[in-house]
Amino acid sequence: MKLIHLSDTNIGHGNNVQRMQSLLDDIASLGDPADYLIVHTGDLNDNSNPDTMQQSRALLDPLAEKGWRILLAPGNHDCGDALHVDPGRAERFRDHFSSYIFGKQPKQFPVLTLTDDCALIGLDSNEGEMGFWEHWMAEGNLGTAQIESLNTLLDRPDVRQRKVIVYLHHHPFFDAFAVRADVADKGLLSHLFNWNTRRFRRLKDAYTLMQCIRDRVDILLFGHQHFGLDYSAEGQRYGIPLTLDGSSSTATQMDTDRMRYRVIDVATGKFETRFVGLQ
Ligand SMILES: [Fe+2]
Ligand SMILES: [Fe+2]
Numbered sequence: 260m261k262l263i264h265l266s267d268t269n270i271g272h273g274n275n276v277q278r279m280q281s282l283l284d285d286i287a288s289l290g291d292p293a294d295y296l297i298v299h300t301g302d303l304n305d306n307s308n309p310d311t312m313q314q315s316r317a318l319l320d321p322l323a324e325k326g327w328r329i330l331l332a333p334g335n336h337d338c339g340d341a342l343h344v345d346p347g348r349a350e351r352f353r354d355h356f357s358s359y360i361f362g363k364q365p366k367q368f369p370v371l372t373l374t375d376d377c378a379l380i381g382l383d384s385n386e387g388e389m390g391f392w393e394h395w396m397a398e399g400n401l402g403t404a405q406i407e408s409l410n411t412l413l414d415r416p417d418v419r420q421r422k423v424i425v426y427l428h429h430h431p432f433f434d435a436f437a438v439r440a441d442v443a444d445k446g447l448l449s450h451l452f453n454w455n456t457r458r459f460r461r462l463k464d465a466y467t468l469m470q471c472i473r474d475r476v477d478i479l480l481f482g483h484q485h486f487g488l489d490y491s492a493e494g495q496r497y498g499i500p501l502t503l504d505g506s507s508s509t510a511t512q513m514d515t516d517r518m519r520y521r522v523i524d525v526a527t528g529k530f531e532t533r534f535v536g537l538q
Contacts, residue, residue, distance in 0.1 A: 260376060261295050262424065262523040266482030266505030267302040269336060270318065271311035278509040278537065279318050282518060285535045289522070292326040296374065300482035300505050301334025301384075301428030303356070307348040312355045319359065330372060330381060331359040334428040334483065335397040338385045342396060346389045369409045371418070377525055378418040380409065382427035384462055396459035399429025399483070406464065406471050413475045422525050425472060426480040429462035430504060432493050460484060474498035478523065480505060487519070501528045511537065 263286055268279050289295065304311045323329055335341070337356075338349035353360060360381070364370050368383040387402025388394055401409075409425075412418060442450050460483065462468065472479070479494055479502045487506025494502025501523070508520050516537050523530040 260374060260525050262478070262480075262525060263289075263295055263297045264300070264480050264503060264505045264521045264523060265297060265508045266300040266428075266480075267334065267485055267507035268299070268315075268509045269302055269305040269507065270315045271305035271308065275305070275509045276314055276318065278518060281535050281537065282508055282520060283318060283322055285533060286327070286520075287322060287325065292328070295327065295522075296377070296379070297322075297327060297329045298379070298424070298426050298480055299329065299331045299359075300426050300480050301332045302336040302482060302507075303331060303334065304337050304352075306340055307337060307345075307352055309351075312352070316355070323359075329359050330362075330379060330426070331356055332381050332426050332428050333360065333383050333385055335385060335399070339394070344385045344388055344394045344397075346394070349385060349389065368405055369412055371412060373417060373421065376421055377424055378421040379424045379426065380412060380418075382409065382425065384427045384429040387464065397483075398459055399427075399462040401427070401462070401464050401468060403464075403467075406467055409468075410471050413472070422477045423475065424478040424480065424525070425476050427462075428481060428483050429465075430460070430481055430484045430486075431462050431465040431468055431479070432490055433457075433461045433465060469497050472497070472499065477501065477528070478525070479503070482506070485510065501530070503530070 269275050304315050335344050337352045338344040361370050370381040372379040384399035386405055387400030476499050479499050482505040485507045486504050488504050490502040517534045519532050519534050521530050521532055
């Protein structure tokens, strides 16, 4: 089976509806939906307004109706905005997209989807961030209860006998930036802004997560920071062979004319990057 990794499509911002449509058209041209599973690692929406969520569903539903399987993890923008998450909006998001988030599973995280050869485990990295003092800024926090459930899940024989794929929104490697924009790359102000606010976009319990999943997971997928880099070198320190940041699938690199997404062969761990031109 192959995974298609999408992330941070931020529907509701700019012309991301058209961009997302181009991406989905390209995905639909790949072949038989039965050979693929689409994993979206959050920030599907730019905000949680009902109009925006309807637009997103209108994009995903036709693909799902044609047999494409889509799994979705909640991002901070889905549950609030760039600066905070909100419990009420998080619930609205879960309700609106429950068929993509939970499928036929119980409506709680971690959520487990089993295929013939894969165990896919979705996490909600906003869940531990909903308390009054925590929910400011776009940090992630899985929370003790969710990581404990993950720990139990990873011991299950039906999980262990499959390839294990964990997906979540927030970036689990706070310091693992292979490339940092410097003053000459993006201007002094944006350099200073990004440098000083990075801690407010982190996953606060990344260390506990990595302690839990080390040597037990084959593929780790996430988004949020829009770096779009292959973090496998970092993940391999934790015994995780393939670790990918999905970037923002609807954004273009350096404002060039193409978007990108990854297609990952689960059996071999090899992946290719598909480029999609803007219309
Ligand atoms: Fe994002
Ligand atoms: Fe995000």
